[in-house]
Structures are given as structure tokens and as C-alpha cells.
Amino acid sequence: MNKKLNFSDWLLFDGAMGTMLQNHGIKFGELPESYNILYPELIEKIHKEYIDAGCDIITTNTFGANSYKLKNYSYSVKEIITSAVRLARKAAKDRFVALDIGPIGQLMQPYGTLTFQEAYDIFAEQVKIGFTEGADVILIETMSDIYEAKAAILAAKENSPLPVFCTMTLQNDGRTLTGTDPLTMVTVLQGLGVDALGINCSLGPKEIIPQLNDILLYSKVPIMVQPNAGLPEIKDSTTIYNVTPYEFASDIKSIAELGATILGGCCGTTPEFISEVRKALDSIRPVSRHVKKITAAASGVKTEIIGEGITIIGERINPTGKKKIKDALKSGNINYLALEAIQQKDAGANIIDINAGIPEIDEEEMMVKITKEIQSLIQLPLQIDSMQPKVIEAAVRIYNGKPIINSVNGKKESMDAIFPIAKKYGALVIGLTLDEKGIPFKAEDRLDVAKKIVDCGESYGIAREDIIIDTLALTASAQQDAVKETIKAIGLIKEELGVKTTLGVSNVSYGLPRRELLNSTFLAMALTAGLDAPIIDPLDEGIKNTISSFNVLWSYDVKAEAYIKSLNDKPTPSWNLDNNIEKSL
Amino acid sequence: MNKKLNFSDWLLFDGAMGTMLQNHGIKFGELPESYNILYPELIEKIHKEYIDAGCDIITTNTFGANSYKLKNYSYSVKEIITSAVRLARKAAKDRFVALDIGPIGQLMQPYGTLTFQEAYDIFAEQVKIGFTEGADVILIETMSDIYEAKAAILAAKENSPLPVFCTMTLQNDGRTLTGTDPLTMVTVLQGLGVDALGINCSLGPKEIIPQLNDILLYSKVPIMVQPNAGLPEIKDSTTIYNVTPYEFASDIKSIAELGATILGGCCGTTPEFISEVRKALDSIRPVSRHVKKITAAASGVKTEIIGEGITIIGERINPTGKKKIKDALKSGNINYLALEAIQQKDAGANIIDINAGIPEIDEEEMMVKITKEIQSLIQLPLQIDSMQPKVIEAAVRIYNGKPIINSVNGKKESMDAIFPIAKKYGALVIGLTLDEKGIPFKAEDRLDVAKKIVDCGESYGIAREDIIIDTLALTASAQQDAVKETIKAIGLIKEELGVKTTLGVSNVSYGLPRRELLNSTFLAMALTAGLDAPIIDPLDEGIKNTISSFNVLWSYDVKAEAYIKSLNDKPTPSWNLDNNIEKSL
Numbered sequence A, B: 001m002n003k004k005l006n007f008s009d010w011l012l013f014d015g016a017m018g019t020m021l022q023n024h025g026i027k028f029g030e031l032p033e034s035y036n037i038l039y040p041e042l043i044e045k046i047h048k049e050y051i052d053a054g055c056d057i058i059t060t061n062t063f064g065a066n067s068y069k070l071k072n073y074s075y076s077v078k079e080i081i082t083s084a085v086r087l088a089r090k091a092a093k094d095r096f097v098a099l100d101i102g103p104i105g106q107l108m109q110p111y112g113t114l115t116f117q118e119a120y121d122i123f124a125e126q127v128k129i130g131f132t133e134g135a136d137v138i139l140i141e142t143m144s145d146i147y148e149a150k151a152a153i154l155a156a157k158e159n160s161p162l163p164v165f166c167t168m169t170l171q172n173d174g175r176t177l178t179g180t181d182p183l184t185m186v187t188v189l190q191g192l193g194v195d196a197l198g199i200n201c202s203l204g205p206k207e208i209i210p211q212l213n214d215i216l217l218y219s220k221v222p223i224m225v226q227p228n229a230g231l232p233e234i235k236d237s238t239t240i241y242n243v244t245p246y247e248f249a250s251d252i253k254s255i256a257e258l259g260a261t262i263l264g265g266c267c268g269t270t271p272e273f274i275s276e277v278r279k280a281l282d283s284i285r286p287v288s289r290h291v292k293k294i295t296a297a298a299s300g301v302k303t304e305i306i307g308e309g310i311t312i313i314g315e316r317i318n319p320t321g322k323k324k325i326k327d328a329l330k331s332g333n334i335n336y337l338a339l340e341a342i343q344q345k346d347a348g349a350n351i352i353d354i355n356a357g358i359p360e361i362d363e364e365e366m367m368v369k370i371t372k373e374i375q376s377l378i379q380l381p382l383q384i385d386s387m388q389p390k391v392i393e394a395a396v397r398i399y400n401g402k403p404i405i406n407s408v409n410g411k412k413e414s415m416d417a418i419f420p421i422a423k424k425y426g427a428l429v430i431g432l433t434l435d436e437k438g439i440p441f442k443a444e445d446r447l448d449v450a451k452k453i454v455d456c457g458e459s460y461g462i463a464r465e466d467i468i469i470d471t472l473a474l475t476a477s478a479q480q481d482a483v484k485e486t487i488k489a490i491g492l493i494k495e496e497l498g499v500k501t502t503l504g505v506s507n508v509s510y511g512l513p514r515r516e517l518l519n520s521t522f523l524a525m526a527l528t529a530g531l532d533a534p535i536i537d538p539l540d541e542g543i544k545n546t547i548s549s550f551n552v553l554w555s556y557d558v559k560a561e562a563y564i565k566s567l568n569d570k571p572t573p574s575w576n577l578d579n580n581i582e583k584s585l
């Protein structure tokens, strides 16, 4: 195929392969993918029926064609995928062929037994064969585990130049089996550089519509939707779907009118359905969506949007000046570090920074270990903090979600090392306002460094909303006049560059007595100037108090409910919205 | 005289009258002013000699012509001033005549026995006669007590339409006898609306030059300088002055080149001196000064510039919600209130707010009493805080210095009542951002009210730097979303209007638990937004901590010296400027 995919028009996929095979008498326990070899004419015929129904792209019969699922069969992955792609290719003519990749069939660690690398290798094998045989698109679909989807996407992108589409499947609670919500799905998948993303299977088109809200709002890439032909019902021990082709097409039209552009059918759909959808789509034009750009980090199950309220980044897992952390790193006491993560989460942290940088250990190995361990214990997004690009890459590669990289700076060497990693793994990245000339004294000059970082990031394909600028708190004891420049730089950089900001707060008080006093005042100042994500010790009382009171005063804590609760104190009797308006001045 | 004074050119006064009378044989104990009646030809001749020497304006021989000094003489004030003005008028021809008014000769309360009203009455008598007889200018000179000068200026302005010039005389320490420094002199005198101000007597021209720095920098009105003919020396029990007319003129030329435009001589100068000065001035043109505009309140001895560091306005003397203050006001326990003032001063207050507003008492009488009492005990400027214009006027009238009026607001009625008082007495005035429509919710709308206040103030002749805007802290419990508007309004108003800002901080936490937490965070936020003069309880620990740490972080407390001292704590060993620069990041 030399024709290019046209994302500005509809891209209509086919409907179900399994349903068609059932209609043609496939029995329970038969391997659908074996039909590529056993009944190639049937497969080709089904493909042709979908082509005739008007679809733009057909899906190879390779959903379960991975080495894990095939291990007890006599067919190799290579045989099946080779024959499947050739059949589709033959049927497709000038239409496109998508290499279908479904879940492996075994959960990944820590839920199951598969390691990330094993999953990657399984997917990589599929991708290489599919690409060699001439598929136009890699379709990773019906994913329940976003971590598995990440392995598949990386495998697809590292082993072929093909566009990668990824759709996941939701439970009735609106999350995937392993807990990913639609916003997190968008955050992670588009970070990984998919060309389209969306939902397939599980639900009928009507049930999918409300689940599309966040996807429609936040996805910067085209949205793909392949519903089942309604919710499945079991009748005489057979699964049936009750939505008619016309109803299905009418719902797909609604979905298309909301902004999805890549459409098709999943279980229960047949060429009749696709034919009706084609007719429906031919009567309308794709709508342009208004995409909301956000700065968001995510674990596999939780997205933290930075810039909506205060994002607390817990700083405690860092050996600098902390003997106990150093000891834990040296002795490999991961439990101690995990406990620090849990305590910070319980104290209100939204993101946990992890720094394992001591010279005595293999930092890369330790960082990977800690990252995995903490991800298995808490659901917060993590911030990978290291001076070494290779440590960062190792951790963000096996990380489940969209992490934050701490940090890049304005030095060419740093940007050239870090930005490719951030781009590839879809990480947020903290940019420190320093460069070859050091930390500029004036706020305006720090803005210049920040601009250089943002510009360079964009040249690497990183959206500016994926860069968070750290205006760098210098110590008041050594560079007192620079402190206010740090504060001024926050507002300046936000206004001029439209990026979010972070700041390691406690450095400011280094070398002075009663540091907690200076830290909490400095935090209040920085928050007032617009600081989005302070890097702090969430267990510090002064810091806690500043944050809880700031949240009241800046209306983040509506009606001061959290404030009052955290003080474990009853509101005074006069607390009453209506009464107080009168008394207020 | 119908000719108008021309302030854009030199205005040359005459030299000493007393020295001339001594040269003509006046004896110790003789009343110089009696010569107007006893030897009118001599007086007229002296005036004429000065006229011939080239001066533009001559001074009547009325320095001591007040009812206090004349009470043991047989001459009335009326006789002496009438004859003196007539003689000067006759000699002056087309030149100007200044009615000379010296100090009364008795200190005012609390140092001496004179009340403000008595002093006022004494000066008023002189002014009325001088004006009736045709003087062109009221010259209040050789003042040592700025409070007495205030009485004289008010008397001059309320009893004649004539221009008022006021010069004070400094001790060797650069302050007047009662402690007024040159900056405070400028702050208070120009507030009272003098047409020229400066220094006379006491010092020779060389010694006066360094004392002129602040006057040259801050005076918006023309500067008048009349030095003695050098420092006096006693020789054979006679006071003599050693500067020659030529030297004198050369120094006056230097003074003129710095920016003074109204010049003349005091003790020891004669027509020869004036003649040399005339020649010197004829060779140069007045220079234009760059006047630094400041927002400043003052007592008689201390000026607080608002906007250079944090100005702490102590709020404690206010009966609202404070039973002990209420009781003290009811029982007339001024000592209790005075103690509150002293405690606030000791805790670091720069200005003390005084509010005596309870319905049970005569607020005007109480406000005047408290103001006098506190002024006698502490040297800080005061802020007169009342809802009633008559209470405000009574207090600012007898106040020694440049007070702050708390407050005017954007209602027409308020502005029409308060601005004339502020203008007349040269008070700073706090403008609350509320008007007939209440307190606007949005920061932008509060800016509009502030602009209306500033514009209206200017239409009343009040400089914008004499208006301080209060963006009004609403309670977070009742109007949570308005809190951030208060903070935003600070920056907006400062930027758009270029005025200083104040804010009563503690109202924000009304109705919520742990108010001190919210208050100190709110204060840090407001200071970061640019708040200049918080109205706070300076004894509150949280507030104190916020201010001392903010002062470090904003470089107001250089090298954190006050911070470290206030914590009564040694700096950590690492405190060292050079060492810490290395360690700072």
C-alpha cells in the first residue's frame, strides 16, 4: 500500500472476525487464527464482504496470534501472521490492512507472571512479521491493561515505522479491568505516541458514548471507536447481540458527530453493520473537536492534572542530606523507601519523587526496583529524579503510566540527552532554568532559559504542556537577592510561556535557623506567584499548614471542608454561608 | 502689591534685621520690634539698604511680635505689626514684603505649657494684622518645633490668602531642637500646603549644604535657604560671624546650583552680603530638581516611608470584638490604650492605628485625647481611624506630623467629606475599594473603584502618592471566591495606578478555626502580591514569623540579621556568605 492514511476524513474499519467465523460454524475450542491456514478462502471471503460493505481498512485475523497463546498449538506465530496478512492484503486491494494485536492472555507483573520485557518481546515478534508482510497499521485492541498496551506500543514503534492505533476495553464501571480510567488512557497512550486511540468491545455503542467524554475532551490524536453490537446476552448458551445494523449505524453516527473519526464494529457486528455505518458516515463530515491541553502525569490508574489546585510532589525519597535514605539505598532496603512513599501519600502528596543517586550503588538497577515496588504499592504518579539519562530511561521505560522526568536543564548536552527520552516514553519533564552560564540572577534571564528549553523541547516534538519549569530556589543565606527573582520568574514564565511551574522549596532556607518558618513562608509566596507543583516534604507541619490554608484562601478547598476536617476541629458556630455574608465586612 | 511671585526665577530675600540693629547700637534687653515705633526711619533705612542691595523681598521687623513675647511690654501686637508692615511696604515699592513670624518663645505641650489652640490663636492674630496691612507673604521662620510650625501654618492659611513660607532651624545633629529631621520637615510642611520650605539660621552656608540632601530630594515646593554668616563665635562677649560677603555669596551660589531658589541671609548678614548674593545669582539660572515622590506618614520626629520594606500598621487599638479595649474606652483608661501602643511599637509596628469608635462615649474627645497621649509616649506616626469625618478632623488637626486617615471610600459622600480634611492637614488617606454599589467581587472592578478614588482625590488637590488603597479582605468563610480577588487587586492596582496598598489582614479568617494559620498565610500571599502596609496585630506570633521570614526572602532583612537576632539563635556554622554560594545548588 502506498496510499497514506487520511486522518481528516472518516476511517471506517471492518466489523467482527470472530462473529463471522461463528456464523460459519467455528466451534468452541477451535483456534480462530488457524483458519488463516486451514480455510484461507473463508477468511479472504469475510475480508471481501467487509470491503464490499464499504470499509476503508480491514483487520487481519491475528487477534490471539502471539507466542503465549500459541504455545500449545502446532502453528507458529510466523505462520499464522504471515498467512493472515497475505490474505488480508490480497482482499484489501487499494484499502488498508491493519495488523490486529490483542492482549497476550496473561496478566503482567505484579498481578500476573509476565515481565514487561517478556510482553514486549511477544508483541515485537508479531509486529516484525506483520510489517514484513505488508500491514499498513498496527492495531493494538481490546486492551485491559495499560501497562501491557505500553509494551505493545513500544514494540510496535521500535520494530516498525507503521502507524499505531490502540483501543482499550472498559468494564461497566468505566475503567479497564486493571483500573485505567479514560483520562489516564488518553494521557498515557498519546504520551507513547499512538496515532489513534479509543475504546472497543465490551459495550454497545449507546453505553460507550458517556465513556467517551474525557477522550473527546483531551485526546490530541484521532479517536477510534469500535463498539460491540450492543450488550451481549446469553441465549441457549450462545452469546447474542440485540442491536440491529441500522440502530448501530445511527449510534455510530452520534459518536462521529461528537468527534470520533475512526469507526468500526467489534463483537456481533457483520458486513451489514458496516454497510449501514458507511451510509451513515457518508451523510456527514468529521467535526473538529476543541482539545483541552493539560499538563498531566499518570500512573496506570490515576491522572494528576497539574495546574488545577496545588500538586504536591513529595521530596522525601532523596538521599541528599538524609542518612536514613542513604542507608536504605546502600543496603537495598526497599521496604523503607516504600514506606516513605506511603507516608507521603497519606500526608497528601499527589506525586512522589524518587531519587536513588548515591555513588555506592548501581543507581539504574535500584531506580528500576524502587519504581516497580512503589508502583505496586501506591497509585500515585511518580517522578523519576536522576542526574543520569540512562537511569532515567531505564525507569521511565518500565514505568506504568506517564511519569515526570526530573530533570532537563538549558544546557545543550542535557536537552539532547533528555528530550528524546521524554518524547519516546511520553513523560512530563521538569526544565531547570539554568544553562551553560549557570543560574541567571534575574527573573527575565531565567525566562530566557525557560524559553530555550520549551523551544528545544518543541523541536524534539514535545508539547509545551509536557514541560514544567523549575525557577530554582537559591539559598537565602548565600544569594539572598536571588530569592525574589525565583518568585518573580514563576509569574513571568507562566505568563510568557504558558507552562506550569514547579519548585524545590526547602533549598531556600539552607544554612539558616528555623528553616520550617522560611520554607512555609516561601511556599506561600511561590503559590501566590502561581507555583503549580511544589516539591516539598508533605509531612512537614509548617508546609502542611501553608498548603491547607492557601487552599482555603485560593478557593481550592471549597467551603474550607478539608481545612476544617484536617484540623480535626469543629467550625465555629458562626460558620454558615448565608450568615457570614452579612457579617463579612 | 499686585505683582505675583515668580517661583521659576530666583527669589532673593534680605539679610538680618537684628544684626543691622546691633550695628546701629541696639542694646541687650531692648525689644527689636519696638524700633518700628521708636525709630521708624532706621527700620525703613535698613529695608531700603536691602532693597538697594538687590533683594526681591524684604522681611518685616516682626520676628518676636506675638502676644506671648509682648505680654510684659507696653506695645500691642497690633501696634507693632501695623507699623512694621507699613514701614516695609513703604520701603519695598515694587518689591515684596514678607510678614516675619518667629517662634512664640514658649514650648508647646507636652514639652512646654502652650496648647495647640493657644499657639494657633497667637499666630492667627499676627497673620490677620499683617494681611490687613498689606504683606505679600507670610514667612514663618527659625522654627524649632514642627508642631508649632503647624499651628502657625494653619493660622496663616485660615486667616489669609497669602503664600506661606516656612523655614526651620537645625542643631548640629541635623535635627531641630524638638527632633525633627529634614525628611520629616519636608513631609509635614508640604503636607500642610506651604508654598516654600527650607532651613534658616543656626548654621553657615557650608554647614547647611549636607542638611539639604533630603529637602532637595523630596520637596515638591520651592526650597528656601537663609544661612547665618557662618558659625557664630563669641569674641569679647559679642557674637561675631567670620564668613565674608563674597564667601557667603559663593556658598549660596552652590546651594542655588543644587536646586534651592529662594535665598537670603540670616544672623550676621548685611546688605553687603545680599549684594554679593545678587551678583552671584545673576550669573546663573535656577536648576530643575528631580523630586522623588514618596508615600510617607510622619510623627513630629520620624517619617515612615511606605513602600520601602513592609510598613506594619498595628491594629490593636480598636474596640471591634475586643472587650478590654471597649472597657478602656468606656472608662477613659487612656493608660491601657497607651500601653497597647507601646507594646505594638516594641513588637515592630511602624504605625499605630487608633480607633475609638464605640457609641457610649464622645468619640471626638476621646480620639483627641488618645492621639495626644500616644504622641507624647511614642514617636511612631499614627493612623486616625473613624467612621466620622468630624472625629477625623479633630484628631488630624491637633496631630503633630502627617497622619494617615483611615478611611475614605468610593462613595461620593465619603470622598466629599474626607478629601478636604486630608488635603487641608496634609494627611495620607486610605481609600477602601467599595462604593455605593458595595464591594466589587472582581479585582478589575475594585481597580475601577480605586481609580475613582485616586481621580477624585486629585481633583481635591491630593497627590496620588498620598492615597493608599485598601483592596479589602473579605471573609473566606462567607465569600471564599472573593479572597483571591483581594490578592489580585493588590498587584493590579499597584501596577495600574502606581499607588501603595494596605490591607486589614485578619478579617479574612473570621468564622474559621485556627485563624492565625489563615492570617499568616494570607499575609504572605498579600505581601507577595505587593502589599505595602499590612494592618495587623504585631504581637501575633504567626504574623511576626511571616513578616520576619518574608523580610529575609524579599531581601528587606539583609543577611537575615534581624531574623537571626529575633530568633535569639545563632546562625548555623554554615552561615557564611562565601561558603554558601558554593553550596547553594
Ligand SMILES: [Zn+2]
Binding pocket: A200, A201, A202, A228, A266, A267
Ligand atoms: Zn468485541
Ligand SMILES: [Zn+2]
Binding pocket: B200, B201, B202, B228, B266, B267
Ligand atoms: Zn539667624
Ligand SMILES: [Zn+2]
Binding pocket: B016, B142, B200, B201, B265, B266, B267
Ligand atoms: Zn534670621
